Amino acid sequence: MSVDFFAGVDVGSSYAKAAVLGAQGELLGKALCPTGLDLKGAGLTALTQACAEAGVPVEGLSRTVSTGYGRDEVAGATRTRSEIFCLARGAFAALGRAMTVVDIGGQDSKIIYVDDRGRRLDYRMNRKCAAGTGAFLEIVALRMGVPLENLGALAEQTREVAPLSSFCSVFAATEVLDLLRKGYGPPAIARGVYRSVAQRVVDMGPRGPVVAMAGGVVAHHPVLLEILRETLGLEVVALSSPQLVGALGAAHLAREDGPSTEESLEGEGSATMREEA
């Protein structure tokens, strides 16, 4: 008797992520590696590692869905799906209830409204601007002379928030100098940086009952959860392995999808999640 395995690969601007599911949707393996400049290689590496963890040969996968910036570069993918679809599916698989999914990635941020049956109701993405994304944090940390991985700990040292605009990453870096001149300490500025990211999320209009966080920024900057709770006044939770939510959703879609790319283009109605908007 043959056993089915399904994979999702999410090649993002910073990291490639992969997840492998068994026939019942159980998570068997997952992996993550830096994307670098080789989108194809990064996707394959993540998939190979996830398969190794699952104990499944890559060629033994029944179907693979790819998503993310490098979705077209994933060898062996039977279908590509949008990040919005994959994130919503992955988040619903984890929480199983109505929510706003907030994904803050390296270069973009997005929110997706999901109802209590897992249906995507609507979504919003940031405008063509890196403010409020991982790139924003990188630029400001660089200007502050703080290693990116230490920025969160710095922000946790104080409750004071330096007022930083969320208009533009480049100008925000310049604003940091002005804030230093005004006497704010690095911890308050760091907290202001996270508040600025949180404000970008607020601007996109997340709503309750719960805000579920995905993406690399919350994975590496857990302080953002606390600041988002303060800013939003809503229940805010981090999804398990937040960077892998898109890959996990892609794997679920692979499991639920038709048998091949051409056939599945005709058979989208078989997908379990439906768009209302």
Add this chain to the structure above:
Amino acid sequence: MADLVGAQLQSNGRLKALMAEYFGQLKVADEGGAPVAWCTSVGPAELLRAFGFQVYFPENHGAMLGATRMAGKVMAAAHGVGYSQDICSYLTSDIGAFLSGVTPLAKAYGMEAVPRPSVLVYNTNQCREVKDWFEWYGRTLGVPTLGIHSPGQLDQVTPEAIELVAAQLEHLRDALALLAPRPFDPAALAEALDHSREAAILWGRCLQTAARTPAPWVFSDHTIHMAPIVVLRGTSEAVAYYKGLLAELEALCASGTAAVPGERFRIYWEGMPIWGQLRPLAELFASHRAALVASTYCNSWVLDELDSSDPWRAMARAYLSIFICRSEGYKQEYIVRTAHEFGAGGVIFHDSKTCPHNSNSRFGMPQRIRATEGLPVLVLEGDLNDPRCFALEESRVRLEVFLEQMEDALG
């Protein structure tokens, strides 16, 4: 690999020849010192032809600058003389090209420069920017600049609005009489109006063929084949061209030929084209088996209300009736009606950064249409000419989500 971009029309060759002839005549006029009038795209071209002017359209030049991607290289010259990068990028690319001494007409038609105008004639029925645009040339070249000031945001094209514009047109006739190569000829105006009306009706019928499934041609084709209805409005050549195009399109309909093989999605495009990305976007849509079957930009260019029996009021009515001159409510109703008429399952709003007058996504219309019609909508940020305002990869994500929504709606 098969060419994924739109219809393979035999008319493409005729269009190329027709445009070469048009620009060839402009070149001859320019070199021989014959009078050339510059006109906005929905300005009073028929009146100018009745006076014997060769008519040149800077907006067509702007579109060529965008399509050839020259715009991004020349706009800085216009910014340098004070024309902001936030204003119409047709204007900034056209003036920038003039200041830089370059034109896409050189490679396409052997014209080293745009033809020197004898008079500049605008109509603000599109936007106020055309007035500023033409006035720059008027000051720079020392050429008279004349204009029609149209009321905008019209729910109805009222008798009062028609009288207001008709009176300006008659005043314009008197002003042009002092500059024109020959006296005003009412019969020539009547002939130009008849040609315009006939060509407009034929153009509308050509577009209407895309209402059939599968569509024999799509938006990327429409934007190319609309050139004669813009630059040859009022001529018998435009009429003849669209008769031929219509015959070809109807034959394609009869044979069931699809511009997008395996057409699955039908989409309405609202707003300006993104000229420099026509081909990549057409390829992207085609790769998803999505056909852009109708658009505000091309479908609203039907000046079928021109009437030679009452020329001044008919011109006023036709020029005021264009989509861009109408109210938000009219526009929404037009988009919904046209989308349904063409069987579009979704609407893409191009939010063109430097063209607020032709961007209808900024006051809640997409959300209203989605709520009332249940149609998936997408707002795509870009620009008609400024390449700094559009990122294909970033837009690809949004487009793919939109197509997923349409897929879901198909069930």
